[in-house]
Amino acid sequence: MRRLLHAILLGLLGAGIVHIIVLLLIPEFSERNAWSRLAMASNLYRMTRLDAEAGGTPVAKSVDPLFYAAACRFDLSDGMVRVKAPGNVPFWSVSVYDRSGHNIYSFNDHSATGKVLDSIVLTPAQMIEIRKDLPEELQEAIFVEAAIDEGMFVIRSFVPDDSWKPTVSRFLEQSSCKLQDY
Amino acid sequence: MAPCPAISPSGNPSFPRLIMLNNAFLTLLALAIAIGGGGGSVWYALKTQDGIGAIRIGQWTAFPDIGTQAADPYSKARVAREGVLALGQAEGLSFIAERDTDGEQLKRQCAYEIEGGFPTARFWTLYAADRSLSVVETGKPRLAALQSYQVLRQPDNSVLISVSNRPAPGNWLLSDGFGRMYLVLTFYDTPIASSTGLSDVTLPQIVKVGCNA
Numbered sequence: 584m585r586r587l588l589h590a591i592l593l594g595l596l597g598a599g600i601v602h603i604i605v606l607l608l609i610p611e612f613s614e615r616n617a618w619s620r621l622a623m624a625s626n627l628y629r630m631t632r633l634d635a636e637a638g639g640t641p642v643a644k645s646v647d648p649l650f651y652a653a654a655c656r657f658d659l660s661d662g663m664v665r666v667k668a669p670g671n672v673p674f675w676s677v678s679v680y681d682r683s684g685h686n687i688y689s690f691n692d693h694s695a696t697g698k699v700l701d702s703i704v705l706t707p708a709q710m711i712e713i714r715k716d717l718p719e720e721l722q723e724a725i726f727v728e729a730a731i732d733e734g735m736f737v738i739r740s741f742v743p744d745d746s747w748k749p750t751v752s753r754f755l756e757q758s759s760c761k762l763q764d765y
Numbered sequence: 766m767a768p769c770p771a772i773s774p775s776g777n778p779s780f781p782r783l784i785m786l787n788n789a790f791l792t793l794l795a796l797a798i799a800i801g802g803g804g805g806s807v808w809y810a811l812k813t814q815d816g817i818g819a820i821r822i823g824q825w826t827a828f829p830d831i832g833t834q835a836a837d838p839y840s841k842a843r844v845a846r847e848g849v850l851a852l853g854q855a856e857g858l859s860f861i862a863e864r865d866t867d868g869e870q871l872k873r874q875c876a877y878e879i880e881g882g883f884p885t886a887r888f889w890t891l892y893a894a895d896r897s898l899s900v901v902e903t904g905k906p907r908l909a910a911l912q913s914y915q916v917l918r919q920p921d922n923s924v925l926i927s928v929s930n931r932p933a934p935g936n937w938l939l940s941d942g943f944g945r946m947y948l949v950l951t952f953y954d955t956p957i958a959s960s961t962g963l964s965d966v967t968l969p970q971i972v973k974v975g976c977n978a
Contacts (some may be wrong), residue, residue, distance in 0.1 A: 590791035596797025601835055606838050609807075612846035620848050634851075647951055648900040648910045649890045656849070674887065674953065677857040684844045686832045689853020691954050737850055740892025741888070741953070 601662060610683050617684045621656055621735060628664070630655045630760050633737070645740075651751050654737040655760035658731070663705035663713070663765065666736050668758035671698065672751050674741035679704055682733040696723045704729055704736060713765055721763075736760060811843050825860035825891070825950065825968045829958065850913035857886070861898070863945070865971045871946040873901060875976040876929040879938075879948070881969030883924060886955035888913045893928065893940040894947040903941040911938050930977075 613619070625631040633652040646652050657664040668675070676691035679699065692698045702725040705713065710728050713721070738758060740751045818837045819826050820845060828902045830836045832844055832851025844851060865877060866868055873893070884888060892910035893901045916924050916936045927933035928948070930941045939948060948971065952958070957966050 586787070586791060587794075590795045594795040595802065597795060597799025598802030598806065601799050601804050605804055605807045606810075606893060607924055609842040610845040616845045617848045618849050647890055647949075648892050649912050669865050676853070676953070678850070678856060680832075680850060683841075684832060684848075684850060685834050685836075685841075686851055686853045690854040691855050693954065694811040694855070728841050735850070739856065741912075743912060 588657050605668060609615045618653045619754050621654055627656050627658060628760050630758050649742055650736060650739050651742055651755055652739045653755040654735050656735050658733050659706050660732045661701055661762055663709050664760060665763040666760050668700040668738060668754055670754040670756045672740050673743055675700060676739050678737045679727050679729055680735040682732045688727045690725060695725060701728060706730060775853045810839055811846060822966055822968050824864050824971050825856055827896045829858060832975055856960045857918055857951050857955060858958040859949055859951040861973055862948040873940050873942045873944055873946040875954045876974040878972045878974055879926040879928060879969050882967060884957050884966045886952035889950060889952045891950045893938060895947060895951050898947060898949060899943060901940060907939050909939050911936060
């Protein structure tokens with residue numbers, strides 16, 4: 584009887600350890616995280632719609648129904664990435680995530696010059712490099728310094744009513760996500 | 766039972782064998798409790814809606830830290846498992862309600878009134894959601910969602926919203942179907958998304974009006 588109790592106690596102690604280990608390993612090994620879902624939908628440096636409006640199933644979970652969203656994956660070890668989107672929409676906001684879905688940096692249209700979405704994501708080392716001689720065409724861009732390699736760039740845009748749908752769709756579809764030469 | 770001289774040459778084979786079986790059984794039991802209990806408890810902890818790191822204001826729950834490096838391990842696991850791309854601080858903050866003021870679970874077949882003031886934000890959106898927190902399918906052209914630019918306000922700037930599957934005067938949030946319902950209220954470009962802003966925020970009440978079962 585005492586040995587049975589001993590085994591159960593040992594089991595409970597083990598359960599605690601397993602609980603902690605499983606919890607800490609889920610982010611490392613999950614194949615359902617946003618990065619994996621996006622990787623199934625498209626390649627690196629390709630803007631992909633996250634909402635269901637563009638057809639097919641939504642890529643990311645729980646996107647606000649009054650929002651359209653698009654995302655691209657990038658790898659900063661290839662070089663810095665530049666994201667641009669033309670057009671005038673009621674509200675847009677941007678988040679940069681690392682590979683495991685942590686929000687590294689976010690900003691919205693009030694932070695941008697003239698509400699134009701033009702942003703560069705780069706590592707601190709690339710930032711030092713580009714600061715030495717900032718090219719003219721990058722003067723107005725928003726620089727996001729992120730100490731990561733792989734990441735995701737997400738644009739969300741508000742659709743106040745049906746009449747805005749084409750405009751907001753065009754805004755996201757014409758957005759570009761490219762490696763910036765320097 | 767055949768004698769087993771290798772284990773017990775003394776002529777009493779069953780005693781050491783029983784101890785061995787016993788040991789094997791106890792080891793297996795301990796392992797089963799450890800793996801089953803450990804895995805199951807993680808699954809249960811991730812399944813429940815309010816967990817660690819939640820901030821409750823009235824019936825509304827928010828996870829201001831979700832999706833950041835500062836989040837607790839449970840939020841991080843939930844983000845990884847469900848593929849969530851959480852709103853950043855400069856974007857907005859989402860609140861989820863699953864119960865009314867009486868503490869009863871929200872149901873899609875019931876009518877509710879949401880009334881009160883809303884905190885400062887550029888705008889907000891409100892939608893009725895199912896268990897997976899995606900907007901409920903109404904099967905109609907009208908979305909089960911409202912936003913602050915289209916609502917009518919009362920003289921004191923508060924808002925009264927009727928949640929029902931029948932049209933209602935004023936602000937009407939369409940809901941339809943049967944089963945559990947969640948209300949998701951998201952504030953965009955708001956000072957409350959920084960954690961210090963959350964201390965004296967009041968959110969609207971959710972009062973049940975009636976059910977057509």
